[in-house]
Amino acid sequence: SQQGEEDPQALSIQEGENATMNCSYKTSINNLQWYRQNSGRGLVHLILIRSNEREKHSGRLRVTLDTSKKSSSLLITASRAADTASYFCATGRYSSASKIIFGSGTRLSIRP
Amino acid sequence: GAVVSQHPSWVICKSGTSVKIECRSLDFQATTMFWYRQFPKQSLMLMATSNEGSKATYEQGVEKDKFLINHASLTLSTLTVTSAHPEDSSFYICSASPGARGGSYEQYFGPGTRLTVT
Numbered sequence: 476s477q478q479g480e481e482d483p484q485a486l487s488i489q490e491g492e493n494a495t496m497n498c499s500y501k502t503s504i505n506n507l508q509w510y511r512q513n514s515g516r517g518l519v520h521l522i523l524i525r526s527n528e529r530e531k532h533s534g535r536l537r538v539t540l541d542t543s544k545k546s547s548s549l550l551i552t553a554s555r556a557a558d559t560a561s562y563f564c565a566t567g568r569y570s571s572a573s574k575i576i577f578g579s580g581t582r583l584s585i586r587p
Numbered sequence: 588g589a590v591v592s593q594h595p596s597w598v599i600c601k602s603g604t605s606v607k608i609e610c611r612s613l614d615f616q617a618t619t620m621f622w623y624r625q626f627p628k629q630s631l632m633l634m635a636t637s638n639e640g641s642k643a644t645y646e647q648g649v650e651k652d653k654f655l656i657n658h659a660s661l662t663l664s665t666l667t668v669t670s671a672h673p674e675d676s677s678f679y680i681c682s683a684s685p686g687a688r689g690g691s692y693e694q695y696f697g698p699g700t701r702l703t704v705t
Binding site: 510515516517518520523563573574575576577578579580582 | 619621623628629630631632633636678680682684686693694695696697698699701
């Protein structure tokens with residue numbers, strides 16, 4: 476089963492612009508993670524935000540979490556062609572177990 | 588650190604045969620390993636969770652007799668797709684977590700195995 480829905484399903488922007496992807500989930504969580512996946516490849520862990528955090532930064536990435544709305548957003552600033560990939564959010568419900576459930580994903584294309 | 592490998596990276600088999608996929612944690616001991624399946628342009632769907640030395644826990648709708656999971660050591664888990672059919676063709680991804688013993692519950696993902704059943 477899938478925990479979350481991501482929107483948009485697909486996003487195409489010009490290089491240099493900012494990309495924002497949203498994730499909504501259904502049940503209470505302990506943490507939320509964002510992953511990147513290049514076509515036909517494995518997953519790259521981008522960032523983890525805990526349920527008691529509201530915002531986190533890592534390089535050009537900014538993640539927000541609103542537990543009252545059960546939603547999160549991933550912002551990629553100053554996008555580059557290499558950012559072209561699928562992005563998934565994944566939620567973990569428990570602090571003592573690492574089972575995570577993935578959202579539906581957003582396919583991001585960066586136009587040169 | 589925290590490297591997970593999968594073997595093979597791709598495999599083609601005939602309908603009715605069985606295929607074994609290996610997942611190894613190369614530089615850490617994995618208390619727990621997870622198996623996911625991903626169809627084209629879709630998300631990862633968790634199939635099962637396996638803890639070293641115990642039976643795997645399968646997600647609802649996943650046939651445990653068809654997808655045999657063995658987690659015999661802290662660095663190796665195997666997924667065997669038995670009597671494979673074309674609809675089993677998919678991208679199979681494993682992940683491994685050190686767990687409490689390793690001080691981290693983060694999952695580290697393998698590069699995936701593409702299975703094509705003809």
